[in-house]
Amino acid sequence: MSSEVRSFHHEPTRTWSHVLVGADGRHAVVIDPVLDYEASSGRMSTTTADTLIKWCRERELAIDWILETHAHADHLSAAPYVKSQLGGRIGIGEGIRKVQGHFFKVFNATDIVPDGSVFDHLFADGDTFDVGGTCVTVMSTPGHTSDSVTYVADDKAFIGDTLFSPDYGSARCDFPGGDAGELYRSVQRLYALGDETRLYLCHDYPPDGREPQPSFTVAEQRGGNRHLHQGIAEADFVSMRTQRDRGLALPELIIPSVQINVRAGQLPPPEDNGIAYIKVPINTL
Ligand SMILES: [Fe+2]
Incomplete structure (x- = not known):
């Protein structure tokens, strides 16, 4: 038996979360689960996550890991x-320390140190672990x-925002720590996994x-990704990506997202009235 995948779509943020079930059909990992958040009211809910959880319960899966491909x-x-x-x-790539270092400063988060310890585990390039008889290998794909990593199991790879669909292309590289040349080289490593x-x-x-x-398969991406198909040179990609990133607005949910996600999904500590707050840094991002 080989591993299998069930994917869950979150329409408001157009996110895909995945459950990878190991070869034994019993052990599984959850990848990039989403919390519902209404920015206008600051209200959080778990409707989307509950759908995924219900599916895991119906299958009687033992969840070994909850994996983030990046913050x-x-x-x-x-x-x-x-x-x-x-x-x-909860696991994430060890590059999260750098991302924490940046955003803890931006948000003046003094209650927490940027050592990654708020996560249960930090993965390095080449780490492996077992999920129900399926070996998962962690590839650093910055x-x-x-902090971006890819989790590879059998003929499946969970690539985060390394690539989007062939008709959409690639992810922006202008966040702190982003680098278009690195992205190009990470994608070549993904393509080397085989068509x-x-x-x-x-x-x-x-x-x-x-x-x-x-x-999408490697063959589909390599053959037709509008930014990173076979034959595109690194320098050409970097110049296209850099120019394109200059024109992009920040994502709508970046302020709550980075504050919470670099804390492994936890809210900042509540204030003395018992309420937790999200900060907005003025003229900073
Ligand atoms: Fe992302």
Whole structure:
């Protein structure tokens, strides 16, 4: 038996979350779960995460890990909620320390140190772990952010925002720690996984008339990705990406997302009235 994947779509942020079930059909990991958040009211809810949790319960899965491909800047992580419901350990790439170092300063978060210890585990390039008889290998794939990692299992790879769909292209590289040249080289490593490997996305932004799709094969990406198809030189990609990033607005949910996601999905500590707050740094981002 080989591993299998069930993907869950979050329409408001166009995020794909995935459950990878190991070869034994019993052990599984959750990848990039999403919390619902209404920016106008500051209200959080778990409707989307509950759908994923219900599916895991129906399958009677033992959740070993809740994995982040990176600290997302456009949606809030539901990792702690999923952990509270299903168990598992929250893991992310070790580059998160650098991302924390930056954003803890921006938000003057003095209650926490940027050593990654708020996560249960930090992964380094080449680390491996077992999920129900399936070996998962962690590949460091920086570029979009410095903490971006890809989780590879059998012929499946969970690539975060390393690539989007072939018709949309690639992720921005202008966040702190982002680097277009690094992204180019990370994508070449993904392509080296082989044409049949299925690359699972963190987001899909389909044009009108196409349904969101959770994955594309290496062959589809290498053959047709509008930014990173075969034959594009690194220098050409870097110049296109850099120019394009200059014109992009920040994601709508970046301010709540980075404050919460760099804390492994936890809220900042409540103030003495018992309420937790999200800060807005003025003229800083
Ligand atoms: Fe992202």
